[in-house]
Structures are given as structure tokens and as C-alpha cells.
Amino acid sequence: MALTHWQAGHRQVLVSHKPGAITVSLTESELVTYDLAGRFLGAYDHGTNIRRGLDNTFQKRWRVGAQDGQHLRQSNLTAPEANTYLEGLRVRVAGLLEDQAAAQSHPATAQALKRAVGFTYDRLVTDAATFTGLYGHIPILPPDQYRALVVQATDGCSYNRCTFCTLYRDKTYQVRSAEDFRRHLEAVLGFMGRGLSYRISLFLGDANAIAIPTPRLVEIMHILHDTALLRPILERGGIHAFLDIYTGMHKSAADYRRLHALGLRRVSLGVESGSEALLSYVQKPVTRQDMVSVMTNLKNGGLAVVVIFMVGLGGSTYRDVHLTESAALVETLPLSKGDVIYLSQFTPDPQAPYRPLAAESGLQDMTSDEISRETKRWKGVLEGRIAVKGVKVAPYSFQRFIY
Ligand code: SF4
Incomplete structure (x- = not known):
């Protein structure tokens, strides 16, 4: 795994490159992962995991405490919820690319992030339709x-x-x-x-x-x-x-x-x-x-x-x-x-x-x-x-x- 980082305004951008995916640290408790085509794969958001399937299912999982220990809960986001969530992430990731000079010093990372920003929710919907047509x-x-x-x-x-x-x-x-x-x-x-x-x-x-x-x-x-x-x-x-x-x-x-x-x-x-x-x-x-x-x-x-x-x-x-x-x-x-x-x-x-x-x-x-x-x-x-x-x-x- 390789790490790249640069300064974006007051923020340090930290991106880890794993085989086949990149993970961006948005804050200490928010991570978002994309495949190298730019498709959103999943995110960790303050204790909640959100994952996307290629059919555009957005699945959310979190833990709740109970007397007999922790229990895992799960639900799917509705299409409007998924749209709002994904578009919110896109705006934030696009913001990380604003400092062009810094981004250009890490061209591979910047390209990968640009591909992620290019995957709008509407594009994911179209992508999912192609997936369903195939499989x-x-x-x-x-x-x-x-x-x-x-x-x-x-x-x-x-x-x-x-x-x-x-x-x-x-x-x-x-x-x-x-x-x-x-x-x-x-x-x-x-x-x-x-x-x-x-x-x-x-x-x-x-x-x-x-x-x-x-x-x-x-x-x-x-x-x-x-x-x-x-x-x-x-x-x-x-x-x-x-x-x-x-x-x-x-x-x-x-x-x-x-x-x-x-x-x-x-x-x-x-x-x-x-x-x-x-x-x-x-x-x-x-x-x-x-x-x-x-x-x-x-x-x-x-x-x-x-x-x-x-x-x-x-x-x-x-x-x-x-x-x-x-x-x-x-x-x-x-x-x-x-x-x-x-x-x-x-x-x-x-x-x-x-x-x-x-x-x-x-x-x-x-x-x-x-x-x-x-x-x-x-x-x-x-x-x-x-x-x-x-x-x-x-x-x-x-x-x-x-x-
Ligand atoms: S053999 Fe076919 S019908 Fe039976 S459990 Fe497997 S997939 Fe389902």
C-alpha cells in the first residue's frame, strides 16, 4: 500500500493506494474508497459502513449496543438518499483537487480522484443499468x-x-x-x-x-x-x-x-x-x-x-x-x-x-x-x-x- 498526501487549504489530503482501489481520508473518522475506474465502492462514516453494489444498491451497516452485546443492523439507502450521499461526497472530493499545483505533484492520485469525481450519481445509475443488462x-x-x-x-x-x-x-x-x-x-x-x-x-x-x-x-x-x-x-x-x-x-x-x-x-x-x-x-x-x-x-x-x-x-x-x-x-x-x-x-x-x-x-x-x-x-x-x-x-x- 502506498500513501500520498498534500495540503488542501487547512486540510491534509491523505490517499492510500491499495491494489485495485484508492481510499481517501476525508476526516479522521471518514474514509471513502473507489475502484480505479472511479466507481464508489464504500465508505466508513463515523461508525457506519456504506457499500455500493454494481447494481447501485447502497447498503448501510452499523452496530447498536444491547444488554447482550453489540448487534449489527443493516438497511439499504433509498435512491434519493443514495443520490444525496454520493453527490455530497463528490463535492468534498472535488474540493481536495482545488489546489492544482499540489494535485499536479501527485498526478496518479489526482487522476484517480478526478475519475471518482466524474462518476456522478446519474452516471452510476446508467452504469448499473449496463451491469444488469450484462448479468x-x-x-x-x-x-x-x-x-x-x-x-x-x-x-x-x-x-x-x-x-x-x-x-x-x-x-x-x-x-x-x-x-x-x-x-x-x-x-x-x-x-x-x-x-x-x-x-x-x-x-x-x-x-x-x-x-x-x-x-x-x-x-x-x-x-x-x-x-x-x-x-x-x-x-x-x-x-x-x-x-x-x-x-x-x-x-x-x-x-x-x-x-x-x-x-x-x-x-x-x-x-x-x-x-x-x-x-x-x-x-x-x-x-x-x-x-x-x-x-x-x-x-x-x-x-x-x-x-x-x-x-x-x-x-x-x-x-x-x-x-x-x-x-x-x-x-x-x-x-x-x-x-x-x-x-x-x-x-x-x-x-x-x-x-x-x-x-x-x-x-x-x-x-x-x-x-x-x-x-x-x-x-x-x-x-x-x-x-x-x-x-x-x-x-x-x-x-x-x-x-
Ligand atoms: S441447487 Fe439451485 S434451487 Fe437448490 S439451492 Fe442451489 S441454486 Fe437454489
Whole structure:
């Protein structure tokens, strides 16, 4: 990280250059970060964090004190609020460039700040429309991939029947042809511009891109490697993707070894639970044996894995069996150093079939406080069951995802 500073009137301008982003200290308790294209990425403002997604969502997070400790709160800014906030920042950052002589002594910093000032709120709105035209929406990524460059080799989810999930209900699953993928990739790179340097890995979307037949996947990976602009990203973070257990069963260790040789590093599996009864209840019926078999092939192919469990799924009705059988599954998985288990806190989507089905079957939901406590219980139990060192168990909230 490099620091530049100069005097602007009574103020010292302090800008830190990180790989792919610059952060400006507006005051001791106000920092604002932009990507190198000038897009607002986020800010810290007197204890409140504000982050922007490429779809122009402005998400605000802050902590409040309570008897049992600090709680994180979150809301989205309305469009007028976001407009006022962003324009206020722009005026202040423009003010830092007023002393031309000082700014000219730090030309790279001044250029980066000028690009940020050039991104008006209206321009961000247009930028977001381009993003949506390119991607539709990106509803989820594994937490370690929030800074990935997403490129969609497929659209939607090939399964799309889990009762709790609405992430891809509006999309018809399709695999892009090589030609279509090339066009998409070119458009993505054009859209990102200098902002590409903020991205530290490549994520092959959407929900289960590894479901693509291996020869076509190999073709896609060659297209990625033939793209010069992607080289730094591929070298730094490699290629990542989601995989569901059903399609994972159609590939062998030799397939995964081939993909690993082409840069695939880690695959994220939405396992949700080790309880076959619960998986069947939410219409994601796979056996523990299937999961072990898919993960063994992935590991034999040289890949790292992310295993995602959904804490709170099945409410208090399934509370104990969900944890007990997930812990039993973890004991049998061939996990190794660098693998991650994420504990996603379940929040039923009102639009998903899960809710009416739960009401019909008399299932007892858990409150969000109960799920928070349950997540701590899961973390303790799973950490005690993992036999190897270097496998992380980390809770995360899907609601905080922003791309
Ligand atoms: S949970 Fe995963 S496999 Fe199930 S419908 Fe959603 S994206 Fe598809």
C-alpha cells in the first residue's frame, strides 16, 4: 500500500493506494474508497459502513449496543438518499483537487480522484443499468468470492427445485455457447474497465457452472486463459464455481484433475444439511454417501472445497437432527487444509414455497435470535469434529451479500 498526501487549504489530503482501489481520508473518522475506474465502492462514516453494489444498491451497516452485546443492523439507502450521499461526497472530493499545483505533484492520485469525481450519481445509475443488462442479477456468491470477477458460463440453476430457494426462479437454465460466452466476457471486461483491477479471482456463474459437460468447460477455460486482461486475476486467485451434488456425481476425479490443471481452484457446495430427512423435506434429496463421493472425487482431482450448511433450515422441528447429522457428515468428509465450512443463517424468503409448506406441515420456525445462538452451537460442535488442522468454520449472513 502506498500513501500520498498534500495540503488542501487547512486540510491534509491523505490517499492510500491499495491494489485495485484508492481510499481517501476525508476526516479522521471518514474514509471513502473507489475502484480505479472511479466507481464508489464504500465508505466508513463515523461508525457506519456504506457499500455500493454494481447494481447501485447502497447498503448501510452499523452496530447498536444491547444488554447482550453489540448487534449489527443493516438497511439499504433509498435512491434519493443514495443520490444525496454520493453527490455530497463528490463535492468534498472535488474540493481536495482545488489546489492544482499540489494535485499536479501527485498526478496518479489526482487522476484517480478526478475519475471518482466524474462518476456522478446519474452516471452510476446508467452504469448499473449496463451491469444488469450484462448479468441479470448476481444473487449470491460464497463469502470468499465477493471480490471475484463473475463471468456467466451458464444462466440460472440446472435444478431450481429446492423449496427454500428463489435465487434463480426467474431464469431458465441454459449453457452459453462458446461464441456467446466470448461475447459476454468481452462485454464484462468493457464494463469493468479499470475497475477490473479490484477483482482478485474469477467466479464462473451461475449456480452450478461445473454442471457443464467437461469438454465444453475445458473450452471455456481455454477462452479465459487466452484473454490477456484476465491473466493477473487468474494468476492471483484462480477460478472458482458453485457445484451441486447431483451434477457433481456426473464427473470423475479425472475430470476435476483436468479442470484443476486449467486453473479451477475451489468449488463451493451448497450442502445445506447432513440430514437426509431434512434434505428430502426441502426437496433437495441427496444422500450423505453421494456427498462424500462427490467431495472425494473433487479432492482427488486436487481441488479445495467450500461446504455451506444452512443453519435454521427446518426450524426447531429439525434443529437437533440437522446439527447431529451434519456433524456426522463433516467427520466423514475428506477435508484438508484450506477448505472452508460456511454456516449460512437461514432467513425464509416469503416468495419461496418453503413457508406455505412449513405452515401446512406444522413445522416450528426459529427466530433470528435463536438462529444466531444456534450458529454459535454449530461452530463449536463442527470445530470439535474436524480431524485436520487448517479447515475454517465461519458463520456468514447471505443478507449482507452485495456485488
Ligand atoms: S439451492 Fe442451489 S441447487 Fe437448490 S434451487 Fe437454489 S441454486 Fe439451485
